[in-house]
Amino acid sequence: MAEERLPREVIAMRVxxxxxxxxxxxxxxxxxxxxxxxxxxxxxxxxxxxxGVLNYGPMAAEDEQDIDLINAGGQFLAPVLGMAFFHSAEAxxxxxxxxxxxxxxxALQVSENGDLANWMVPSRGIGNIGGAMDxxxxxxxxxxxxxxxxxxxxxxxxxxxxxxxxxxxCVSLICTDVAVISVTSDGLVxxxxxPGWTADEVQAIxxxxxxxxxxxxxxxx
Numbered sequence: 001m002a003e004e005r006l007p008r009e010v011i012a013m014r015v016x017x018x019x020x021x022x023x024x025x026x027x028x029x030x031x032x033x034x035x036x037x038x039x040x041x042x043x044x045x046x047x048x049x050x051x052g053v054l055n056y057g058p059m060a061a062e063d064e065q066d067i068d069l070i071n072a073g074g075q076f077l078a079p080v081l082g083m084a085f086f087h088s089a090e091a092x093x094x095x096x097x098x099x100x101x102x103x104x105x106x107a108l109q110v111s112e113n114g115d116l117a118n119w120m121v122p123s124r125g126i127g128n129i130g131g132a133m134d135x136x137x138x139x140x141x142x143x144x145x146x147x148x149x150x151x152x153x154x155x156x157x158x159x160x161x162x163x164x165x166x167x168x169x170c171v172s173l174i175c176t177d178v179a180v181i182s183v184t185s186d187g188l189v190x191x192x193x194x195p196g197w198t199a200d201e202v203q204a205i206x207x208x209x210x211x212x213x214x215x216x217x218x219x220x221x
Contacts, residue, residue, distance in 0.1 A: 136167035
């Protein structure tokens, strides 16, 4: 019987631990968006969105949704004191100028040297670049939040990306529903495993060879 995998919300909770107090952070669509829901009250994170919003709160409750307050993914945002609005060109200038400390993105594939592919599935022939290429190249740290494999069980952490690349050697940390993996100059390092999982079981669903950290531990909060 396969071990239980972590739900999307728990992946987001683990990623939330990585965001620095006072940091400027951009959250991608999907699991990354959930990260803003799990920041401790005593920590300040200043969120940035490509459509021209800075310093927004978590996603808005259904009875507080404002059609004029949305992020780049079209999701409703909760207003906070000091929330700022500006042109999308200025938002991208912040990214390209190196002013984003961390971006959290989803991925279709991540290679063992940190290459990222997250904008097109070739078999479908469609894709959407959005701000991913700018963020992958311009953010100081790139964290990937995703399921470890595809719904069919195919590898998403691969030796070499076969999908069109978003950026090369940009990823520093991968958080999945079964593991936390660091991307280093010596390869991929397995730092944490989901409850009930072993390093061998994670390796079995990961194409590149993982180096197991001497401080390997269970994902905890």
